[in-house]
């Protein structure tokens with residue numbers, strides 16, 4: 001695996017892939033890799049492309065009171081995992097490369113960015129859309145792979161790619177979970193043993209609520225029950241909401257693809273998860 005820190009080197013490496021006639025897939029990450037990221041690399045490899053992974057802890061998607069400073073950084077271990085997974089190139093830009101002095105542009109995706117995490121984390125999706133646009137322009141991939149765990153992020157990126165005519169296939173990869181069902185996340189390492197044990201209530205509550213909605217129980221009722229069980233398990237709930245799986249609009253009809261999304265805090269750690277609501 002080639003590792004590059006410099007934009008000119010990256011462009012030369014991409015040109016060499018293109019000269020071989022290769023298609024290129026991008027897997028953007030913020031590092032602290034786990035099996036969820038490796039599933040993205042595997043999916044990209046199965047698509048028969050050269051795989052470029054990026055690691056960049058993007059400061060513009062963290063709010064002032066969020067965990068930018070303590071976000072886990074494990075470059076050497078990440079690099080070993082990527083080699084083992086068969087990644088072809090690791091792009092490790094610096095903050096100065098991504099946001100040089102005088103940087104003044106923002107990509108903002110209205111609508112789909114504004115609710116749920118967009119409401120709880122103002123500016124978060126502007127930071128994501130801006131950095132992903134830069135990564136797309138730097139790597140010029142044919143496809144890019146994102147985890148469904150960050151479901152709203154995936155829909156924001158799909159909207160942006162459509163709106164701005166990026167010729168890039170956006171592939172969503174199902175959430176990878178621990179044996180007990182907790183979605184893998186780089187932030188799970190913040191949980192102490194007791195919090196980790198309680199955190200399983202999140203996927204469980206979503207599963208129960210999704211099945212209830214599929215049986216015809218009103219979504220507000222099922223979501224309220226999920227909230228009650230999350231609070232009983234020790235969570236502070238931000239939202240549990242049923243939305244249209246594509247537009248993220250509230251109150252979707254039963255004839256639409258639907259997704260139940262939740263965000264809740266266990267101690268200092270904010271966890272998100274989501275589940276498709278399918279009719280039995």
Ligand code: PAF
Pocket residue numbers: 028029030056058061128131132150153
């Ligand atoms: O999902 C993430 O890790 C980040 O939001 C992303 C897409 C790499 C942008 O910084």
